[in-house]
Amino acid sequence: MILTVTPNPSLDRTYELPGLTRGAVLRATADRVDPGGKGINVSRAVAAAGHRTVAVAPLGGPEGKLLARLLGEHGIEAAGVPIAGSTRVNITLVEPEGTLTKVNAAGPDISEAEAERLLDAVRTRSAGTEWIACCGSLPRGLPPEWYAELVARSHRAGTRIALDTSGAALVAALRERPDVIKPNTEELAEAVGRPLATVGDALKAAQELCELGARSVLASLGAAGQLLVEGSGAYFAGARVDAVRSNVGAGDASLAGFLAAGGTGHAALSAAVAHGAAAVQLPGSVMPAPADLDLSAVVTTSDIPMDLALTEPSP
Structure with a gap:
């Protein structure tokens, strides 16, 4: 089983447009909504392959409830941690030739108590886990060292950690020796x-x-x-x-x-x-x-x- 941790999940709404014109009223030719966030995507791919996966994520507001429902529809066990803020909604605009324009929301503030409950959810759901995949940017309220703490706690429990993040959060986590990190070219250069x-x-x-x-x-x-x-x-x-x-x-x-x-x-x-x-x-x-x-x-x-x-x- 693969457990994923997504500190800043999202609802990803995609609109296909005949063209993108600033200042105009645009009518979509098609639209869809998907559960989003890097760790959520990892869980979706694991579930699509027929394997068990649990997604740990902070969920808040009606957006969080919809995200939890969509995870279930994808065959993913949602381990949602209730938060006071609302789960963010990201928008993708797709033009006919394939050009994508993305608008990513910042996401909610996570309190210190909510951050600790998130770490605790990972601990309680990680029994029998082959890998914990920690993915994505950290939301407001979580310090850069948050992933490092998660790696340290998971290693003490004997679980392997894969980390896909960037910037200060990645650098801070290196001292705890994550089992694998997954940067892209830009993140590696940074x-x-x-x-x-x-x-x-x-x-x-x-x-x-x-x-x-x-x-x-x-x-x-x-x-x-x-x-x-x-x-x-x-x-x-x-x-x-x-x-x-x-x-x-x-x-x-x-x-x-x-x-x-x-x-x-x-x-x-x-x-x-x-x-x-x-x-x-x-x-x-x-x-x-x-x-x-x-x-x-x-x-x-x-x-x-x-x-x-x-x-x-x-x-």
């Missing part, structure tokens, strides 16, 4: 304080984060592929994608595939790439099911293409 132009640059940056405390690094490098750096060595994998429909949640799908495949080694890396490649070919933030995966399209190697350029944003 963590080491310099731009990354090639896969070789990304490899060096990932090795530096391992020296700072990460036990392994799974780095999403956009169209270039994905890089895994761990104790047994470094591996690189990529897959050809003919047409990208949406990269929303693709990195979360990759992490779900990686953890579901064991969370270590080249086979898990291949699963991560297969999940990410499938996700970008699906609409909105739809998570791939097993029928969407094509492992035969994934090429995995320990011969890292050091000079391969990183030119596109990663999911």
